[in-house]
Amino acid sequence: MAIRTLGRRQAVAPAPTADETAWIEVAGLEKLYRPRRSEPTRALSDIDFRVRRGEFVSVVGPSGCGKTTMLKILAGLIPKTAGTVRVAGREVTGPLPQIGMVFQAATLLPWRTILENVMVPVEVQRLDRARYREQARRLLSMVGLDEFEGKYPHELSGGMQQRAGICRALVHDPAVLLMDEPFGALDAMTREYMNVELLRIWRESGQTIVFVTHSIPEAVFLSDRVIVLTPRPGRIAEVVDIDLERPRDLGVMASDRAGVYVDRIRRHFHATGVMG
Incomplete structure (x- = not known):
């Protein structure tokens, strides 16, 4: 199916302090859940990263490591415990019009x-x-x-x-599109098709995307960089630059170069006894 061009993307007016080398900036991010009837749970600890304007960054990690929590904090849907989160030069203290979010289900x-x-x-x-x-x-x-x-x-x-x-x-x-495992419930063939569709949409719209997934091959196929989180509390184990030419088709997933990145990321989960 052909994807037609959206046309010239409308410019987003950033805050005066916005820096395109740090379109999203996270520093010292901590998240501690404090239930009334049980012990506190530290979901995220000492998270630092930056995302450039127009970049596609994926976040991977084992279940319960805080991937969705981090995305919700970026979206302003839940408060952080400590640290700084800025999008397009603006401090995130609640939902911002500069942010769009795609959830696990279309809702x-x-x-x-x-x-x-x-x-x-x-x-x-x-x-x-x-x-x-x-x-x-x-x-x-x-x-x-x-x-x-x-x-x-x-x-x-x-x-x-x-x-x-x-x-x-x-x-x-929006300046930023946050995506929380949007294709996780789809069958394998539809998911592959949607991966290709998403890259086309990204290319046409010019968004900055942060994409959470459990699939390491999917993250490698889509991304400019992949942020790898540790088991809870989630910390950044590594940020992997993906040096694969664009545009990409599904053949890239089976390539030796992509396999090297997949193996490199997967080793983090083997080392901790958790499969990604």
Whole structure:
């Protein structure tokens, strides 16, 4: 299926202190959960990293290491315990319009059409509906869903729903797209297809993406860099630069060069007795 071009991406006006070499900046991040009836749990400890503007960075690690927690902190959905988190030069203390998020499930509203679902952030932020309705249609066209804008979620496949979810996250033109294992529930063939689709969307939209996944091969295939977290409390074990040419097709996954990166990342989990 052909993906049509979205067109020139609207410029995002960063804060005056925004630095494109540190479009996302995390320093000394700590997260401690304090339940009322049990002992505190340290989810993240001493996390430091930067993401450049337009970069695709994946985060991998064993279950329970704090990957989703870190993404929710970046999105401003939950508070940090300590440290600094900035996106596009702005301190993250709550949800920011500069951030879009795609969850593990598409979470589309069943009573709304696909176009109406994509428009949800526009309505929440009280943006110009006429302007962004056209933006929503361009996005749906870009991912091959223009003929389905009047359909309801139950009429679409899982992969199509996830594409609609990506459009919803992109419709207000955020500076950063955060993705929390968006393809984890899909079958293997659909997941591979969606990986290729995502790279095309990224190339067309120019977003900065932070992508959480349990799949090491997926992270290597998609990313410019991969952040490897340790078992809980999550700390950064290594940040691996992925030197594979772009654009990439599925053949890259089976290449020897990709295999070297996969093995390098996987060794972290073998060393700790945890399989990634």
